[in-house]
Amino acid sequence: MEFEWIKIPYSLLTLFIVVNYGLLMTAFIAKIAARVGRRHGIPIYQNYIDLIKNYGLRSSITHGVMFYLGPVFRLSGGVGLLLFVPSIYGSEMFSNLSFAGDLILALYFIFFGTLGMALGAAESGSPHSAIGITRGLSQVTAAELPMALAVFSVALQYETLSITEIVAAQQGSVLNWTLFTNPLAVVAAMMAFLGSMMRPPFDVVLAPQEIPIGPPTEYHSSYLALMQTNRVIFPVAKVVIYTNLFFGGATNWPIFFLKVFLIYMVSAFVGVAFPRFRVEQSIRWFLIWAMPLGILAILLV
Amino acid sequence: MKEELEKRIVKGPDGIEFEVEPLRDYYCEAAPTVMPQAYSKIIEGFFNWARAESLWILGFGTGCGAIEMRPLMTPRFDAYRYGVQWRPTPRQSNLFIISGYLSVKTLKRAIRSYEQMQNPKYVIGLGSCTINGGMYWDSYNTIKCLDDYLPVDLYIAGCMPRPEALLAGFEELKKLIRAGKAEGANQYAENFEWYKANQKKVILDWDMPDYNW
Numbered sequence: 302m303e304f305e306w307i308k309i310p311y312s313l314l315t316l317f318i319v320v321n322y323g324l325l326m327t328a329f330i331a332k333i334a335a336r337v338g339r340r341h342g343i344p345i346y347q348n349y350i351d352l353i354k355n356y357g358l359r360s361s362i363t364h365g366v367m368f369y370l371g372p373v374f375r376l377s378g379g380v381g382l383l384l385f386v387p388s389i390y391g392s393e394m395f396s397n398l399s400f401a402g403d404l405i406l407a408l409y410f411i412f413f414g415t416l417g418m419a420l421g422a423a424e425s426g427s428p429h430s431a432i433g434i435t436r437g438l439s440q441v442t443a444a445e446l447p448m449a450l451a452v453f454s455v456a457l458q459y460e461t462l463s464i465t466e467i468v469a470a471q472q473g474s475v476l477n478w479t480l481f482t483n484p485l486a487v488v489a490a491m492m493a494f495l496g497s498m499m500r501p502p503f504d505v506v507l508a509p510q511e512i513p514i515g516p517p518t519e520y521h522s523s524y525l526a527l528m529q530t531n532r533v534i535f536p537v538a539k540v541v542i543y544t545n546l547f548f549g550g551a552t553n554w555p556i557f558f559l560k561v562f563l564i565y566m567v568s569a570f571v572g573v574a575f576p577r578f579r580v581e582q583s584i585r586w587f588l589i590w591a592m593p594l595g596i597l598a599i600l601l602v
Numbered sequence: 603m604k605e606e607l608e609k610r611i612v613k614g615p616d617g618i619e620f621e622v623e624p625l626r627d628y629y630c631e632a633a634p635t636v637m638p639q640a641y642s643k644i645i646e647g648f649f650n651w652a653r654a655e656s657l658w659i660l661g662f663g664t665g666c667g668a669i670e671m672r673p674l675m676t677p678r679f680d681a682y683r684y685g686v687q688w689r690p691t692p693r694q695s696n697l698f699i700i701s702g703y704l705s706v707k708t709l710k711r712a713i714r715s716y717e718q719m720q721n722p723k724y725v726i727g728l729g730s731c732t733i734n735g736g737m738y739w740d741s742y743n744t745i746k747c748l749d750d751y752l753p754v755d756l757y758i759a760g761c762m763p764r765p766e767a768l769l770a771g772f773e774e775l776k777k778l779i780r781a782g783k784a785e786g787a788n789q790y791a792e793n794f795e796w797y798k799a800n801q802k803k804v805i806l807d808w809d810m811p812d813y814n815w
């Protein structure tokens with residue numbers, strides 16, 4: 302397969318759309334969560350202002366090279382995840398840089414950001430970051446197991462490692478979605494999804510009142526702004542993978558927005574309804590409930 | 603000087619001995635500098651607008667006035683509507699609310715937290731205690747006039763002020779910021795010696811570097 306240069310501006314366009322969509326969607330979800338608490342919550346454009354303000358702060362200090370690289374790694378994890386996965390199925394413009402083995406690459410990228418963050422936060426020297434990182438890595442690792450199992454199960458089911466082909470196999474009718482052809486894998490993956498969204502009950506990593514916001518304790522100004530950007534890209538990118546693998550992909554932008562929003566809402570709903578897990582509780586939860594489902598999904602395929 | 607802050611010899615895990623001087627090695631001692639504004643007036647105005655609309659408060663309750671900040675997060679007052687949010691760490695926040703009387707012991711922590719915040723940063727003095735000592739005016743261990751120790755942008759008077767007064771205060775602060783008048787961080791850098799002398803006058807067991815980022 303030869304490389305077409307036109308793909309680069311197209312992918313940047315995708316990135317642009319996703320950033321804006323992510324900023325608005327996270328604010329909207331924060332608003333919904335506020336309404337659950339009978340508040341009005343932040344204005345819908347608040348995320349933009351916060352971002353501008355953080356880029357506009359005059360001073361910033363550093364703790365070393367890795368401190369710089371942490372947010373950069375994190376952002377490249379999010380952007381990479383987004384760019385190597387086709388966001389709109391069947392559209393030449395928005396298939397991004399996807400290729401035959403992109404499924405494995407996507408799995409890598411999911412973990413990449415977390416590791417970068419770990420290195421950067423460790424350099425900042427704040428004990429709170431260290432605690433946050435320990436919790437984060439153990440929880441993400443535990444959540445990644447069912448996710449990987451589910452992904453392998455799906456890959457076995459469709460006998461391909463290309464996300465585009467997996468989406469192609471799900472076209473036609475709703476009943477062709479992996480959700481119905483391989484429900485166990487989807488359930489296991491959704492459980493893992495909850496774990497990686499940093500929302501309650503799995504937000505002990507951030508725990509603002511206990512370990513001042515965990516890994517990013519020392520991050521400020523532009524560093525923080527970079528991480529905020531990633532915080533809107535990464536969840537959307539992750540949900541895009543889920544739509545593609547399990548929910549039939551999206552053939553145009555409205556459907557894309559709708560599906561991403563609904564899947565994201567799953568974690569938001571669970572988030573407002575359940576209190577926080579401790580780390581050992583959440584790991585146990587993943588190993589006892591999500592893992593067996595993932596294994597079963599592989600065995601049944 | 604506390605024992606753990608004194609110069610000492612430490613043995614590393616690989617057996618090599620080296621000297622550490624905590625105040626030198628663990629902190630950056632460079633004094634703050636005046637940070638220039640953005641080159642163009644328009645951009646600075648734009649940034650000021652963004653700063654005004656996104657006030658991140660350092661959640662640090664010093665006196666009894668702190669109890670008045672909590673209702674702001676509840677459905678009744680809901681300060682989030684106005685772009686006011688609470689941040690758990692000084693690094694990420696840019697508004698420091700000294701909520702009431704400040705004992706000398708807390709002043710030390712308040713100074714350290716203030717210095718860790720990033721320029722531009724704002725300080726609100728809440729309650730009459732921060733203005734003239736309030737009902738603690740003759741107490742032996744609270745400070746009387748906050749302005750001598752940190753550059754205050756705005757006072758909210760009352761003992762204690764209602765949450766509505768706080769909301770009104772935020773709106774006033776926003777006006778100041780938008781007008782470019784809230785340059786407390788630069789003031790602090792300009793009159794650094796004066797502030798330090800004042801601080802050292804009341805904090806007798808000064809055991810930290812003069813400036814700690």
Ligand code: SF4
Nearest residue numbers: 702703729730731761
């Ligand atoms: S002004 Fe009144 S309410 Fe506020 S800290 Fe002082 S004594 Fe307490």
